[in-house]
Structures are given as structure tokens and as C-alpha cells.
Amino acid sequence: MNKLVILDxxxxxxxxxxxxxxxxxxxxxxxxxIDAIARLSHAGFTVVVATNQSGIGRGYFDVATLDAMHDRLRALVKEQGGELGGIFYCPHGPDDGCDCRKPKSGLIDQIVTEYGDVTGVPLIGDSLRDLQAGIQRHCRPVLVLTGKGRKTLDKGLPAELGDVAVYDSLAAFVDHFLKE
Structure with missing residues (x-):
């Protein structure tokens, strides 16, 4: 299996x-x-991010601002001695008809192109669309209860997702995952 972890x-x-x-x-x-990402990195995993960023398409911020956010993320992970792999984002709005906006699998396809097969790779998200994008490419869906995760769980998860692991946070997932 690819030593990869995909995060929303x-x-x-x-x-x-x-x-x-x-x-x-x-x-x-x-x-x-941030510590959780660094711990995955220390354990030999490549951590990549797949994120919808429709604020760009909506004109709320520009790519330079998004890059500055991601530079901050990379710097914080590096301060913890870790490294972050690729950051893949969809800049489009929900009505743009693109292939990359989750729940479509375009961002995951970009990750496959760069890193190889993602079958069985954990994809950690807080929304149904994160999990749906991953399941199309046979990722292992993991729901965290931070962000919109609690609301997502309360709505109920569709059967087609199969067995979804649920954790309080990314840190709680990593605690469990690194013991596997």
C-alpha cells in the first residue's frame, strides 16, 4: 500500500x-x-491535502492569499520536524461544472497522477463530500468530528460509503493509526 494519507x-x-x-x-x-501531520511524516507517510477552495472562484480571496495560507501550514509542520506533500485544491464554485470539486474525484485523480494508486489510503474529512470523493478511488474514508464533522455524522452516513471510521479529531485518528 502507498504510504500516503490524504487530508481535507x-x-x-x-x-x-x-x-x-x-x-x-x-x-x-x-x-x-499540525503535530499530527508531523507525526505521520516522522512515521514515513506522505501527507497530502485535497481541498475545495471556492472562495477563489467567488472572489473572496486570491491564489496568492491561498498560497500564503499554505506556506504557513508548511512552515508550522516543518517547525515540528515534519514535511507536507502536495496541496491540491479546486478553485471553482459549485456551479462551474469542473471535475475537481469534491464530491467529484478530480483532486484525488491529481493525487493518483503524482503519487500512484490510492486504494486503501486513508482520506480524512469532515464532510460527506470529502468521503464521497475518496470512496470513488477506493480510499479508506475517515470522518473527524471537528469542523462540520459532527453535523455530517448527525445527518447519517450513506451505506455506499461502507465502514467509515470516526474520530474526534485528526490528532485522535493519528494516535490510533500509528498504533495499527
């Missing part, structure tokens, strides 16, 4: 906001998430 961003790594994360100052890591 907003609500998994950093706090989410219904008003969008529009500035570097609004990009606030969830406690324990």
Missing part, C-alpha cells in the same frame, strides 16, 4: 468558517493537527 483542509487541519477562510490571520490550526 478546512475543518480537519484548521478551523472552518461558513464565511470562508479568507486571510492568513483567519487560518487557525485546530489544536493538535
Amino acid at each position: 483542509r478546512d475543518g480537519v487541519i484548521n478551523e472552518d468558517s461558513d464565511a470562508y477562510i479568507k486571510t492568513v490571520d483567519e487560518w487557525i490550526p485546530i489544536p493538535g493537527s
